[in-house]
Amino acid sequence: MSSYIDLMCQEVVELVTDYLAGALAAETMVRFEKHLLTCPPCTTYLEQMKTTLELAGGLSGPAPAPDDVERELLQLFRRWHGR
């Protein structure tokens, strides 16, 4: 596709993850960034995605170990079933 043609907002939404990962081809990235310059809502959306990814990346609490969860659930189930 010609590099002058602007992306549609829907395409920007579909490409935003690849854009943030630096995975777009140069021509697509140019069209993506030109779209941002002329579309404040898509710029806001991109900023929200960046913030979400940064916050998600900062989550440091350990996830429950699946084995522990399974054991606890089985114990609960057996207690309940044994009533």
Next chain:
Amino acid sequence: MSTYKFMARGATAPFSGARWPEPAGGAPGAWVEAVGTLEQCRCGAHVCRPVDLAHWLHDELWETEVDGDRLDGIDCLVVRRARLVRRIDAWHQGGAARFAEACAQHAAELTGGGADVRGFIDDAALSAQYGYTAVAAHACAMAAARLGDDEEQAYRRERLWQADWIVRRVLSPGE
């Protein structure tokens, strides 16, 4: 060749969010230098040649100095190192607003404002009125694109007219 860079407020690169060192005490800002193989959007300092200006409109317009190897990019120049020489205050002190109005007027005259381009022309006028310079200029180029058999050529011709306006009216108004 003179080179330029459009920035968000505070000499901030619009996409990376990096703040470029500003000139101080009459000296240019520090060099911003890339390490690795130059590649558009990935590695290198990205600046505008005069003909590229209309593609990257933003809050501040800076004159830049470049050095080292370079690569012709899509509507830009990718260079090994660049630095900010001076902010062109005429851009944010009324130049951008006059530019948007000029774009809207030119596109309306060029296209005749027919039904197939009316939406673009109206968008351009409204965007110019509310200070969305890049949106206005883009809408005008899209309106112009509808005119020719070759849409891309017509689009680029309008972008060149816009770039030329910036050069004549903002960068060298006294000449």
